[in-house]
Amino acid sequence: MLSGQRIKTNKLSHHIQPLACSVLCLSLLLSACKKDQTEKPVEISKKIELIQQDLVVVQDGTSVAKTAFTGTLRAVNQSSIQAQVNATATAVNAQVGQAVSKGQVLVRLNNQDNAARLAQARANLASTQAQANLAKNMMQRKKRLFDQGFISKVEYEQATVDYQAQLENVHAQQANVNIAEKADRDGTILSPISGVITQRQVETGQTVAAGQTLFEIVDPNHLELQAKLPSDMQAALKVGQNIQYTIQGNPAALSAVVTRISPIADPASRQIEFFANPNETINSRSIGAFVEGYILSSSSVSGQLIPLDTIQNIKDQPYVWLIRNNKIEKVKLNILEQRYKDNLAVVQGLQHGDRISRIKFNDQDIHQQVIINQK
Incomplete structure (x- = not known):
């Protein structure tokens, strides 16, 4: 009987031992997890301090x-001087960058043919004037004879017609002289404006053709801003409006006033051209420079x-x-x-x-x- 109890007790002991091990492992695992949770550092959000x-x-x-635009600076008074005759330049009296006055001689051309035509025209004029004077004297003589009854009225009227014809010849020859004088004057090129030579395309001894450009002259004292604005922004463009702009290569802020506006838009670019007068004095070296700026509106x-x-x-x-x-x-x-x-x-x-x-x-x-x- 005792032996049977021992066998039963041993069997129970075998079942309890694995269970105890499992409980022990689970307890150790929970303890480790709790330790990790307690030892994990708490993240603190970073704050930046300013004063x-x-x-x-x-x-x-x-x-x-504001309405933005782009444009350039140009001279109000500028001129492109061209030769009017075929000739050879005998003297060139102006250089690039030189200031010239209106009427100053820039170049002289060897214009011998026109000088000869002028002399011939003047000689023909003198001849016709002499004939006209002779016809006038004849008319006056026949007038006296007609008044005295020595000639008929027909003869007197014929003398009058001859005199009128000679006067017309004189007028025709005078016109030829004027043409020849103009051609002769074209051999001396004068400056049409006061300004500065910006281009020179003729040298002494060079043969030039009629229509060939010889000089470019600008007046640096009177500049204006030339720009364009898309036609869909035309409501922002009015004469008298103020403009703020800068010149390429110059950071200074400048101002101007709109003075002229084209009445139509360019059919190719659909833009409206306008001009403005600068309020500040602009250096002549800025002529042709790129400009960008704004048209200022009256509203804020x-x-x-x-x-x-x-x-x-x-x-x-x-x-x-x-x-x-x-x-x-x-x-x-x-x-x-x-x-x-x-x-x-x-x-x-x-x-x-x-x-x-x-x-x-x-x-x-x-x-x-x-x-x-x-x-």
């Missing part, structure tokens, strides 16, 4: 509506006023770094006006309460919390 001097409060501002546009030097990538896609709801944000802008003199810009795209950051951030800083130190 008040790093930030600029956005202010409301206004800007004048609302926006925000911020420092110009806080705008990033201002030429392509301008944006600013700002603090909005205590977070760093990167916001794109629409620039309405740039006031370089005051380091200000009128923009659109900001919200009330935004503070512009003078500090430049990186894209990974976007939406990061900031702490603003009041000191």
